[in-house]
Amino acid sequence: MSLLSAEGLVKEFGGLRAIDELSVSIDDGELVGVMGPNGAGKSTFFNCVSGVIPPDDGTVTLKGTDVTGDSPESLAHRGLVRTFQNTRELETMTVRDNVRLAAPDQPGERTLPALLRSGSMTEREAAVRERADELIEMFELDHLADEYSSNLSGGQRKLLELARTLMLDPDVLMLDEPFAGVNPTLTREIADHVRDLNADGMTVVIIEHELETLTELVDRLVVLQQGRLLVEGDPEVVLEDERVIEAYLGGDAE
Amino acid sequence: MSVLDRLPSGHGDRALIAGVVCLLVGALFALTPLRVQLPSAFYVFVEVGILFVIYGILVLGLDLQYGHTGLVNFGHVVFFAVGAYATAMLSAQDTFAGIGLGYPWPLGLAVGVIAAAILGAAVSLTSIRLRGDFLAIVTLATAEIFHSVFVNFEDIFGGNVGILGVPRPIAALVADGDTRLVATLLVLGGITLLTFTVVTRLTHAPYGRVLRAIRADELVTRSVGKSTITYKTQAFVYGAALAGLAGGLFALYNGAVAPGFFTIQVTVTIWIGMLLGGAANHRAVLAGLAIIMGLRLVSRFALDVTPVSSDVFASARLIVVGLILVAVIRYRPAGIWGDAQELGVDQ
Incomplete structure (x- = not known):
């Protein structure tokens, strides 16, 4: 049974659909990567799931309970904790x-x-x-x-943010670009920590642009484009997918 | 070394002991035939000292709201005024104008605190979810509204005359003027020290850690599971209740309340005191307030030896206060004893 699932999530900002009927399901103990070009809706997806902004439509279910629109603090109590793209210390x-x-x-x-x-x-x-x-x-x-x-330096802030979230001993950890602006050594270190946490049974969802680290790390990749689910599956397979190559290399950067 | 690494510690307990000692000695003067005689030069010090300890409760409450939690309250005087009026109206025997119900003063004081807390809760309910600057505007407006209400509803609040005939519990016990002043200073100072203990315990506990986290970043605080609205409301209501307590004590010391005691000048004085000393530091805000009020005292003496008129002198004093504030903000933006990094004002 899925631990965390989003069904038909919609969020509009002034007529722009940041996410559009997005459904993603994450199993207990999974390590899932979320990727996509800029503006694909990754952070909005995180924000809607973690209670930072309420979705316009759709439902979020955590451990079988409907938690759509619940506050971040109540989700934290239920075991879902997140970090932020621009580290917020x-x-x-x-x-x-x-x-x-x-x-x-x-x-x-x-x-x-x-x-x-x-x-x-x-x-x-x-x-x-x-x-x-x-x-x-x-x-x-x-x-x-x-x-x-x-x-603290940028990398140290990422580590601190991780330490802070672990204090809550969450069931689901959502990391928004944990490797952004972090040097390669520290990136490996953070990745190792994430792998260890996952091995200990924590479910982890990561948004990341650093594809090499991400694909090495995760069990499954979810690729978003223009607020919709483009492809999902095994990282190796997903990266070979023509639609993904098109989205990343062929289309315009936005 | 971190200033925040402080629990469990004995901080605040010295204030608790000092406060109890002050109260006991004050009671000694009030309840026994023991008398003191003040040199006449001391008189004014004790009078300003009494006002200082009352304002001290105000600044500790404001600092709980602003210094620790980051809530901007530009209308702190309104909670002071509501506490004072509620106490006065409940306990006044035969007031010249307005309502005086003649209940025992402890009841009046309790109602004063509760009334201020209720007003604080009402302001919180309407504004605390909004962005910080809205709270600043709402509090400022609330203070102005209540000021007009006190002035204009003469049948209830006595208009510009205010409420007279408020019981003065210490004056009732001590006939001798000098002893009465000293006993009042000791008792009210003791209450201020107890207030110091209360806010210190709150802010040094994990409770204070949550407040400081809200000041730093509310969303992060929420995302680690803290219900920030509850904490902001509590901090605001506690600050308001303390102001209500200060107001009630003021009414019972002064024997009368009137709109003239509760002008925006009070808010300005305690804000300047807090910023001058250094927000988020209980001792610093009291010291800052002491500087501002001390300046007033010094200028009272200086007036006697200067050749200018009192009007000119008063304006000159404001200029001095302004210059000091400019200098502090320029060179010590966190206040004289404030921690620039803790307040996020370095660079």
């Missing part, structure tokens, strides 16, 4: 706080436990700190842990 917070923030179930995020310094808050915070430090170390950001994240 909480620049005015330290690396540590960026990661710790994402911890779920912290009673200290409510007024009364915070005011009373409840034991449950302190206890939970100790666990949160330990887990956050583990993730920071795993992504080799430990030497930057107390820096404000505005001081």
